[in-house]
Amino acid sequence: MADAAGSPAIAVMFDVDGTLVDSERDGHRVAFNSAFEELGLADRWSVEDYGELLSTTGGQSRLRRWFSGRGMPAADQDALVPRLHRRKTELFVELVLAGVVPARPGAQQLLDELEAAGVRLAVATTGTAAWVRPLLDRHFGLDRFATVVTGDEVAVTKPDPEVYHLAMSRLGVGTGGAVAVEDSVMGLAAARAAGVRCAVVVNDYTRTHDLSGADLVVDVYAQPGVAATVLSDPHRLRPVDGLDTRVLLALAAL
Ligand code: XBP
Ligand code: MG
Numbered sequence: 001m002a003d004a005a006g007s008p009a010i011a012v013m014f015d016v017d018g019t020l021v022d023s024e025r026d027g028h029r030v031a032f033n034s035a036f037e038e039l040g041l042a043d044r045w046s047v048e049d050y051g052e053l054l055s056t057t058g059g060q061s062r063l064r065r066w067f068s069g070r071g072m073p074a075a076d077q078d079a080l081v082p083r084l085h086r087r088k089t090e091l092f093v094e095l096v097l098a099g100v101v102p103a104r105p106g107a108q109q110l111l112d113e114l115e116a117a118g119v120r121l122a123v124a125t126t127g128t129a130a131w132v133r134p135l136l137d138r139h140f141g142l143d144r145f146a147t148v149v150t151g152d153e154v155a156v157t158k159p160d161p162e163v164y165h166l167a168m169s170r171l172g173v174g175t176g177g178a179v180a181v182e183d184s185v186m187g188l189a190a191a192r193a194a195g196v197r198c199a200v201v202v203n204d205y206t207r208t209h210d211l212s213g214a215d216l217v218v219d220v221y222a223q224p225g226v227a228a229t230v231l232s233d234p235h236r237l238r239p240v241d242g243l244d245t246r247v248l249l250a251l252a253a254l
Contacts (some may be wrong), residue, residue, distance in 0.1 A: 009120055010252045011146065011163065011171045011178045011197070016125040016132055018183035018203050020107050021139065024054060025205070027101040031092035032059070035084050038091075043070075049203050057126040057186050058157045060085045076243050089130050096135045103139040104201070106242065111140055112247040122171055124163040124180070125189075126151040146171055154167030159186045164194035179252045181243070185209035201243050202231065215251055218242050 007016050017023045017156040028049040036043045043066065045053065056062045063081045072080075097103055111121060121144055125132055129150040153163040161214040168178055180191035180198040182207040191198035192213050202209070211217045218230035220242035228242035235254060239247045 002082075009118065009173075009177065010246055010249065011120040011122055011168075011173050012114055013122040013124045013167050013171075013178055013180045013191075015180070015182045015184075015187045016123060016127055016135070018206060019104070019181055019187070019201060020123075020248045021101055021135060022203065023101045024133075025050065027095055028059065028088075028092060030080075030234060031088045031095060031101075032063075033136050034091045038087060039080075039084055041084075045253060054184070054185070054205055057159070058090060058151055059128070062158070085128075091127050093134055096138060099138075101135060104203075104221060106223040106225070108140060109143065109223070110221050110244065114248065115144060117249065118172075118232065119245075119248070120145050120146045120171060122167050122178075123148040123150075124167040125149070126157040126163070128152050143195040150201055157187035159189050161194035164190055164196055168194070169194075179248055181248075185211060188214050197254060199243055199248065207231075215254070216243070216247065 014020050019028050025047055029045055030231045033044050046162055053062050053066060056065045063084060064077055067077050114121060123136065123145050126137050127150060129152055132148065132150050133142055136146045136148065147167055149163045151157045154166060156162050175195040178196050180196045182188050182191055182198055182200050183203055188198050188200055188211055197215045200211050200214045201221060202217060202219050204215050211232060215235060216233055216237055216239065218239055220226055222241035222244035230239060
């Protein structure tokens with residue numbers, strides 16, 4: 001696909017949790033804990049527990065890891081986990097609609113700028129469509145994304161590259177026409193396994209991840225008056241203010 005000037009259209013594929021929105025500690029974790037409580041379970045995830053559990057992507061896999069670690073037989077998990085995760089998802093949607101799950105500062109401006117620059121926008125996430133779509137719609141407008149690939153559409157979630165392969169196939173772009181934006185080592189691994197260049201915008205849970213394969217690591221999206229820290233810049237893109245349109249276009253052009 002080419003734009004009016006004949007140059008190839010670029011797509012930027014965004015992760016959601018921790019990348020476009022600050023959703024894990026005060027969003028998903030809270031919804032999991034409320035679901036435990038509603039189903040009469042004594043389990044509760046502290047901020048610290050949850051930080052460790054995040055290395056397992058996908059809410060159902062995360063629950064299975066937790067219950068396996070507590071000796072729950074697989075058959076009991078099969079009965080409990082889907083029910084628990086369904087309720088967690090409903091509770092998380094309520095948090096989204098109540099405005100409790102904020103966009104990361106500067107994310108909305110970046111999407112606006114990319115769109116104005118003719119860049120196509122996409123989402124590739126492990127999260128479940130039932131909450132991903134209302135959340136994206138609330139903060140950014142669902143219509144602006146050319147495609148939204150969610151974890152329930154693929155057989156294997158990140159760090160497997162399947163969500164990225166599906167997103168690129170729907171976009172009709174190859175690895176040369178797309179860039180990924182992620183927040184974590186699992187997301188970075190998925191993008192790299194798909195052969196896509198990847199910029200990482202870390203958050204408090206992911207700042208200490210080993211992000212050595214990333215094409216860029218910063219801690220913020222560019223915003224007026226906010227100083228950025230550059231953690232890794234192997235291509236010398238020199239992102240003075242944090243992640244912005246110029247830097248993403250430069251990455252796409254590498
Ligand atoms: C996000 C996830 C998801 C969310 C919860 O990972 O792993 O599981 O934590 O959403 P990434 P669900 O940002 O790498 O896509 O409960 O819907 O799975
Ligand atoms: Mg993420």
